[in-house]
Amino acid sequence: MTTSNSLSRNEIRHVIRQKRQSLDETTQQQQSQRLASSLLNHPKVLTAQSIAIYLTNDGELNTDKFIHACWAQNIKTYLPVLHPFSKGHLLFLHYHEHTIMQRNKYHILEPKLNVLDVLPLEQLDIIFTPLVAFDKTGARLGMGGGYYDRTLSKWYAQKAKTNKPYPIGLAHDFQQVETIPSEHWDIPIPEIITPNHQFKFY
Ligand SMILES: Nc1nc2c(c(=O)[nH]1)N(C=O)[C@@H](CNc1ccc(C(=O)N[C@@H](CCC(=O)O)C(=O)O)cc1)CN2
Numbered sequence: 677m678t679t680s681n682s683l684s685r686n687e688i689r690h691v692i693r694q695k696r697q698s699l700d701e702t703t704q705q706q707q708s709q710r711l712a713s714s715l716l717n718h719p720k721v722l723t724a725q726s727i728a729i730y731l732t733n734d735g736e737l738n739t740d741k742f743i744h745a746c747w748a749q750n751i752k753t754y755l756p757v758l759h760p761f762s763k764g765h766l767l768f769l770h771y772h773e774h775t776i777m778q779r780n781k782y783h784i785l786e787p788k789l790n791v792l793d794v795l796p797l798e799q800l801d802i803i804f805t806p807l808v809a810f811d812k813t814g815a816r817l818g819m820g821g822g823y824y825d826r827t828l829s830k831w832y833a834q835k836a837k838t839n840k841p842y843p844i845g846l847a848h849d850f851q852q853v854e855t856i857p858s859e860h861w862d863i864p865i866p867e868i869i870t871p872n873h874q875f876k877f878y
């Protein structure tokens with residue numbers, strides 16, 4: 677990794693995170709509704725039984741309305757939980773209206789760990805991934821922990837077999853940038869959805 681690369685990745689993170697943190701609540705609610713409406717017509721969602729999603733943090737595109745719509749349609753929803761021993765890795769736990777929640781070290785709400793609620797990655801139909809920025813090639817930049825890079829690398833390694841879970845990035849339109857300086861561990865994702873566009877990369 678070169679210093680200039682890491683600086684510009686950090687600069688992108690800084691600029692885009694500031695922008696999304698400054699969104700007002702009305703805009704967030706409108707975008708959440710638009711997202712839910714478009715996702716509910718998505719062919720992969722229409723046939724999904726279990727999906728991984730995230731709870732909005734740091735001004736991310738709000739997923740609340742979509743999550744509730746999934747529950748109404750009997751689509752099971754799973755949330756990322758920081759792995760208790762395996763640093764940098766995520767588990768995906770069932771999230772329903774009675775789930776006991778707690779805050780992780782980043783102050784993001786996550787289901788309280790219970791092994792009975794964990795679903796192996798390959799049993800999820802779709803993994804909706806949060807991101808800070810994406811570019812025209814499908815490169816994604818996250819918060820900097822490498823959590824989704826590690827998760828997606830497991831998907832990538834086994835994708836010839838099952839292609840499950842199908843990754844879809846979610847973002848505000850302004851999170852698209854010209855180019856993300858790539859690192860060797862980055863896994864480009866096949867599809868990114870914003871309130872106004874659907875991008876398919878391969
Ligand atoms: N909604 C949501 N949930 C998610 C993620 C995400 O991007 N969005 N993650 C995606 O990976 C994982 C958490 N990764 C994160 C990595 C860094 C920071 C963060 O805020 N870092 C602060 C410093 C916080 C601290 O150390 O106290 C910062 O960079 O300013 C947050 C989450 C799992 N859950």
Ligand SMILES: Nc1ncnc2c1ncn2[C@@H]1O[C@H](COP(=O)(O)OP(=O)(O)OP(=O)(O)O)[C@@H](O)[C@H]1O
Nearest residue numbers: 816817818819820821822823824825826829859861
């Ligand atoms: N597949 C992987 N295996 C091991 N380490 C990895 C892997 N992917 C990323 N990392 C490590 O994670 C750290 C953070 O990576 P990076 O800055 O690209 O995360 P990010 O894409 O912003 O975050 P996220 O993927 O959680 O959204 C890097 O130091 C990198 O070495």
